[in-house]
Amino acid sequence: MKLRELTRGTVPAWPPVLASSYGRGDTLDDDDQAILRGGVLNEQKRQLELQFERTSGGRASAVLTWDAPPSLRQVWSVLESNIGRRLRELRELEVGGLTGSALRERIRQRLKDGSAPRHEVSVSPAGIMAENAVSMIIGSGVGLTCQACGDEGAELTLPSGGEPFRFHNKCFTILLEERQRIERK
Ligand SMILES: [Zn+2]
Numbered sequence: 001m002k003l004r005e006l007t008r009g010t011v012p013a014w015p016p017v018l019a020s021s022y023g024r025g026d027t028l029d030d031d032d033q034a035i036l037r038g039g040v041l042n043e044q045k046r047q048l049e050l051q052f053e054r055t056s057g058g059r060a061s062a063v064l065t066w067d068a069p070p071s072l073r074q075v076w077s078v079l080e081s082n083i084g085r086r087l088r089e090l091r092e093l094e095v096g097g098l099t100g101s102a103l104r105e106r107i108r109q110r111l112k113d114g115s116a117p118r119h120e121v122s123v124s125p126a127g128i129m130a131e132n133a134v135s136m137i138i139g140s141g142v143g144l145t146c147q148a149c150g151d152e153g154a155e156l157t158l159p160s161g162g163e164p165f166r167f168h169n170k171c172f173t174i175l176l177e178e179r180q181r182i183e184r185k
Pocket of ligand 1 (some may be wrong): 147
């Protein structure tokens with residue numbers, strides 16, 4: 001997938017939102033010649049904080065946040081190796097990680113071969129919210145492997161008999177749907 005195809009909920013996550021306007025949601029969209037000058041990966045907030053040089057010569061800080069996968073680290077590694085490029089070039093960059101039907105297919109496959117937990121996970125929506133809040137406090141989705149898709153950057157921590165389960169929010173929804181589909185057969 002391309003950077004411009006990242007989403008947050010149902011809305012596009014690209015372009016980055018100007019940090020000074022957070023809440024208003026102003027983006028760098030009107031300045032597609034802005035040059036990426038650097039950035040940091042903020043694990044706590046699960047976002048990338050990017051520095052741009054605007055066409056006018058001024059600096060701008062902008063925040064990029066989306067639903068994993070792809071993980072923070074996957075997206076950052078692409079952006080980091082493209083420092084010096086313009087916003088309109090960045091949007092077309094390919095990032096790793098599965099999405100859409102390919103992601104669903106991967107999870108279906110892993111349920112079939114037993115790499116994704118098929119019966120062990122059962123939580124109420126309220127339980128998910130509570131657990132999610134806990135895992136947000138614990139922080140660091142970086143390096144935590146999602147047991148649905150197998151990629152890193154899992155945000156959701158769920159209790160199990162032993163080691164807790166970790167999932168991307170997105171993948172957990174798909175896991176539950178696919179598991180139901182299997183059970184109905
Ligand atoms: Zn996942």
